[in-house]
Structure formats: structure tokens, C-alpha cells
Amino acid sequence: MELDRRTSLALIGSLPLISSPAFGQGAAATSSLDPHAAMEWAKGIEGQRKADLGNGSFLNPIFAGDHPDPALLRDGDDYYLTFSSFDAYPGIVIWHSRDLVNWQPVTATLKTPIGSVWAPDLAKHKRRYYCYIPARTPQKKSIYVIFADDIRGPWSEPVDLNLPEHIDPAHVTDDKGQRWLFLSGGDRVRLSADGLSTVGKVEHVYDPWKYPEEWVVETFAPEGPKIVKRGDYYYMTTAVGGTAGPPTGHMVIMARSRSLGGPWEDCPRNPLIRTQSAREKWWSRGHATLFEGPDGGWWMMYHGYENGYWTLGRQALLEPVQWAEDGWPRPLGGDLSLPIRKPIDAVQQQHGMALSDDFQTDRMGTAWAFYDPAPDEVSRLRRLDGTLHMEAKGKSPSDCAPLCCIAGDHAYRVTVDINVDDGAEAGLLLFYNRRLYAGLGFGNGALMMHRYGLQRSRGADSSKDNAGSLSIRLTNDRNILTIHTSNDGRQTWRKFDVQMEVSGYHHNVAYDFLSLRPALYAAGRGQARFRNFTYEAL
Structure with a gap:
């Protein structure tokens, strides 16, 4: 039976607490959480749900409510995050955090409507910030880019990259300084030095791992590539299985290569993340970004539907991972209905924002x-x-x-x-x-x-x-x-x-x-x- 949040929090004091790599390499720890204090800490502004439990741990979701397709950028000690904004304008709201758990809105970057926005990517190259944005209207599909010299803006007007056949771009720079845009379906295209146009044709470099035919999924739909370099390898995280449909459909797979052009080797433990049963707390988990956290450990941010609450949309989830001896990451989150150690217990910033509005100030984009x-x-x-x-x-x-x-x-x-x-x-x-x-x-x-x-x-x-x-x-x-x-x-x-x-x-x-x-x-x-x-x- 699905427990509501109040019941779950009342039980937390007796549950094991999952650790991140910085807190004992994934070993379970005992929580000393006062359930009454947990209830207070679990309430944010206006009583809204928040992840930080106030005792060095957090409880997913990191972002309650519709925050799909998280795209994360680390910039020194600062982390910036944005999500799909679909038909909402102003759109592409950027959020900031230093502990990965508490986030504040910075600005809404996209002011000019270009269609329904799906799965953007946030990047920094040299001293300039970029956001690559797939968008579609009944008349046109393409990928656009906006840029800014300050993450707070002003951001440029969108530039059309004329890529009508793909979604879910991911910016990456190779060892020679050449910029690339990876795309859905295992494809990529070269970018110009300024990142504002493409060079040459789209090429296919990876055939995504395919799950067994008997699995219950929505559709294959290889999408959402995210690439990070660690050691000698580039690691590409991809979503397959369809982003909605059956709860067991969406999943996270991984491949690695010494070169961005391939060949790409599939992780022997694919899928790294998948909802196994509709009885689980979180359904349709996928579209992950792998990154190094402020604790020196590694983490994944991805989205999922909450059991019984399709109406809240895809919510953002955070899970620790550990690098195994075979050179592949291993997720450590386990049952995400249980609390997890925060990456760091830094000076706490307020999470989220009030939704109440006296209409004295302009809150378009960030709230409305x-x-x-x-x-x-x-x-x-x-x-x-x-x-x-x-x-x-x-x-x-x-x-x-x-x-x-x-x-x-x-x-x-x-x-x-x-x-x-x-x-x-x-x-x-x-x-x-x-x-x-x-x-x-x-x-x-x-x-x-x-x-x-x-x-x-x-x-x-x-x-x-x-x-x-x-x-x-x-x-x-x-x-x-x-x-x-x-x-x-x-x-x-x-x-x-x-x-x-x-x-x-x-x-x-x-x-x-x-x-x-x-x-x-x-x-x-x-x-x-x-x-x-x-x-x-x-």
C-alpha cells in the first residue's frame, strides 16, 4: 500500500539511511531523525514539500511537481539546473544550488516563443553560457541555442541550428577543443567554434543498447544523451523505453568510449536504473545526468512519476552512485522512498519559492x-x-x-x-x-x-x-x-x-x-x- 508523506516521515526514525560515497562508500547508516522534527523540516515555503530533512539527509523528490528532463551544469562550486518548459513562456528557468538539495530560481532565459520546448541542455564553454533547446510547432521542428556571458542574463534571442530530425541535444567538447552536439538516436553533429551553428552533416555513432523484447515498456525511444569525461573514457548516459506509458518503461542505460566518435561499449549492467514494479514509489525513471558532486562523490539527477500522482508530472530525483572496480558507475540509492545522506551539509539556503502572489512585482517565468x-x-x-x-x-x-x-x-x-x-x-x-x-x-x-x-x-x-x-x-x-x-x-x-x-x-x-x-x-x-x-x- 502506498504511504502518504506524513506516514512515511513518521517511520523514518526506524529506517536505514542510505549513504553517499562520501559517507562510507555506500554502507547503510542508522538514522537518528526525530520524526516530529522531520515533519517540520520536510515542509518548505507555504508548507510545500521539500527534500531537505534538516538532519544531513534528504528525501526525494529534489523538485516536487513537474520538473522533467533535468539538465545540470557544474561551474566551480556552483550548480545550475534547468528543465523542459514545454508550452510555458517565459521558459527555461535556471536554478542554482551548492548542495544539490536546496535550489533557488535565478532567471527565466527564454522569452521569445519558439514552440513546445523539450529536454534542453545547459553548458559553459570558456566564459560563455549556452542553452541548447529543442522546440516544435505544428509547422516546424528544430533545435535552437541561446547564450549569455552571465548566467543571470541577459540571454540572447534564440538562434536556429536547423536540426529538424532530432531532439534532446547534449553539448560536449573533445580533447582537441572541438565542440559537438550529441542528439537523440545515437547521432551527433559538429558545432562551429562559437557554438552557434553546425558544421557538416549529422552522423550516427552509437546504436543504443536494447532491452529484452518481453519487457513492458512504452517504446524504444533512445533519447536524452548526456556525456561526461572521467579518466580515459567518455561516458554517455541515455534514456530508453519511453518517458511515460507503463511504469516499468523508462530507464537509464550507459555506454563508454575513448573517443566521441566511438566505438561505444555498453555497460554490462544495463539498465543502471529502471522501475521494476508498479508497487514502487517512483515510476518511469529516466533521463539522467551523471556528474561529480560537491562531496567528491558522484551523483545522478533524473526524473520520475510518483506512484498515484501522474498529475504532478515528472519530478526531479537525486541518487548517489559509486564507481565500481570495473570502471562503471553503480547507483546506490536503492529504495528512493527512504532518506539519503546529503552530498554536503552546507549553510542552508532556502529551497524553492512562494507561489502566493500579491501581484506587486513581476514574477513571470520564475513563478508564472x-x-x-x-x-x-x-x-x-x-x-x-x-x-x-x-x-x-x-x-x-x-x-x-x-x-x-x-x-x-x-x-x-x-x-x-x-x-x-x-x-x-x-x-x-x-x-x-x-x-x-x-x-x-x-x-x-x-x-x-x-x-x-x-x-x-x-x-x-x-x-x-x-x-x-x-x-x-x-x-x-x-x-x-x-x-x-x-x-x-x-x-x-x-x-x-x-x-x-x-x-x-x-x-x-x-x-x-x-x-x-x-x-x-x-x-x-x-x-x-x-x-x-x-x-x-x-
Whole structure:
């Protein structure tokens, strides 16, 4: 039976604690964790889940909520990380850490929409930072690059590398200083000296290891190559098996070579990481980056779906590895539902950020992002005296580019105060994509219920609510959605008469590789005004 986090943490004091290589070369250690202290430490800003347990250990996920395809860069003592941002703009948010467990957002680098962004790669060459970004629209597929002389920006406009047949780029420099971009499917292409164009044709250099035919996977899909040099070998980590679908599909494989051009030798222990059973805590684990940590030990960062919570998307996981005598890394994390020693117990920085927003400052990109925006989407927004003014667009949540944030908790509550012009409809949603969302809106003399991505007017029951202003509260309690409304400034709340079960609002039902996110929307004509958005983990 799957335990919730409270039950799991209450048991931690009696569980073995996995060590990283710097804490005894993988030997088990006994935890002295006070379960009550663990509960407090496991709560971050606004009660959100965080990994650091406050006793020198952490509990996965490192990033709760949708943070797929982690791309990690070490820059001296600093670590920078970014993820796929898909249809969200501004996108490609960069995060910073020194202990690999506590992370803070730095900036959103990609401002100009180039399509749905999948599996970028973050690199530094000489003194310049680069991010290689695969993106696709219905009309075009390619890989782009943006660059900056300071990780905090400003970042350049995207440069098209004209690579329409591949995804998941990985930048690497060989021993002669030549720059390469490795690609999905075991291919690579040479880069120019400035890294902003390709030289020559794409070439195939590696046939990825293939799992036994009887294994239950989604599809072969060799993708997400990441390359690191250690000793005489380049080690290439690749994902195969499909990133969603059956829980046992996605996996991590590895190959090595003395030359980037091959031949590549497969690890005899492939796959290094794979979910063996749907009873496990973490499903579909893959898309790993192998790197040296601040402790001198080695680690892998990858993503996985949480058992029972497809709706939270692919969450970022951290696992220690040890180099075996045969020269191959061996993962040490074991059961990732148990705590693991932190790489270092450094001066703690705050992890994450508040999702609540008084709309006094611009938090686009780091906290908020539009779903599938037009190039000028941000022009719809204006902040004035603690109010977010949003111009209405489209006819419904499906075509009005809702403004979304990423939630990572099993249970949470979001509330917002809304005022609408005549002709506009606005509301609060749990939004997956244009085909699948749930929540409540109001305007034009009626409430509008949203469920399954369909909408139904509830005007006969709600005329007294719609005087142009309404507070809406959504409670998502382990995928059960309950809605309340207030028209007296949150003094009294009335429960909406329909509750909704939303556990099926995810990729295996509606595609797009996203998560179920709190969202604000404004459709129709005129303007909606939002105040006092509050988030509370339950």
C-alpha cells in the first residue's frame, strides 16, 4: 500500500539511511531523525514539500511537481539546473544550488516563443553560457541555442541550428577543443567554434543498447544523451523505453568510449536504473545526468512519476552512485522512498519559492507562465496597486492561454479574488492542457463550471454571486477537487455542489507531457482583475 508523506516521515526514525560515497562508500547508516522534527523540516515555503530533512539527509523528490528532463551544469562550486518548459513562456528557468538539495530560481532565459520546448541542455564553454533547446510547432521542428556571458542574463534571442530530425541535444567538447552536439538516436553533429551553428552533416555513432523484447515498456525511444569525461573514457548516459506509458518503461542505460566518435561499449549492467514494479514509489525513471558532486562523490539527477500522482508530472530525483572496480558507475540509492545522506551539509539556503502572489512585482517565468502563448502574450498583463489586470482572449480556457504555476504537493488549496468586466469570463482552474482542465469561472450573469475540459453554465444557481466580483477557492486533496466561492471578501464560503476526481488529468490520457497546474484565465471581451492569489499546502 502506498504511504502518504506524513506516514512515511513518521517511520523514518526506524529506517536505514542510505549513504553517499562520501559517507562510507555506500554502507547503510542508522538514522537518528526525530520524526516530529522531520515533519517540520520536510515542509518548505507555504508548507510545500521539500527534500531537505534538516538532519544531513534528504528525501526525494529534489523538485516536487513537474520538473522533467533535468539538465545540470557544474561551474566551480556552483550548480545550475534547468528543465523542459514545454508550452510555458517565459521558459527555461535556471536554478542554482551548492548542495544539490536546496535550489533557488535565478532567471527565466527564454522569452521569445519558439514552440513546445523539450529536454534542453545547459553548458559553459570558456566564459560563455549556452542553452541548447529543442522546440516544435505544428509547422516546424528544430533545435535552437541561446547564450549569455552571465548566467543571470541577459540571454540572447534564440538562434536556429536547423536540426529538424532530432531532439534532446547534449553539448560536449573533445580533447582537441572541438565542440559537438550529441542528439537523440545515437547521432551527433559538429558545432562551429562559437557554438552557434553546425558544421557538416549529422552522423550516427552509437546504436543504443536494447532491452529484452518481453519487457513492458512504452517504446524504444533512445533519447536524452548526456556525456561526461572521467579518466580515459567518455561516458554517455541515455534514456530508453519511453518517458511515460507503463511504469516499468523508462530507464537509464550507459555506454563508454575513448573517443566521441566511438566505438561505444555498453555497460554490462544495463539498465543502471529502471522501475521494476508498479508497487514502487517512483515510476518511469529516466533521463539522467551523471556528474561529480560537491562531496567528491558522484551523483545522478533524473526524473520520475510518483506512484498515484501522474498529475504532478515528472519530478526531479537525486541518487548517489559509486564507481565500481570495473570502471562503471553503480547507483546506490536503492529504495528512493527512504532518506539519503546529503552530498554536503552546507549553510542552508532556502529551497524553492512562494507561489502566493500579491501581484506587486513581476514574477513571470520564475513563478508564472502562459500556456501556449502568442509572441506578444505578456502584453495582456498589467500590474497596478496589487492587482493583476488581464485582457480577455478567446472563448474559453482552451484558447485563452491561461496563466499557470507549478504545484508539487499531494494536497493544496489555492484562492484568488476576481473582478470582471461585462462581456468577460474569468476564473480559477486546475489546468492540464487545452483538452483537459477543471475548475470554476464566472461572468455575464452566471457561473461557468469546467470539468473534463468541458464547460457548463450554472447561471440559474449563481446570479446572486455574479455582481462582477467573486472569490474562488479550489482545494485539491489528493486528486479530489472541491470548490468554494465567496462574495463577501472571504468572510463566508459556500461549497459548490459538484466535486471532481482529477487523477486522470495527465499525459497518458491527454498527451503533452505536462502536469495539472493552478491557473488563472480570462476569456471573452474586456478585462479581468485578480488580487491576492494564495497557495497553501495541506
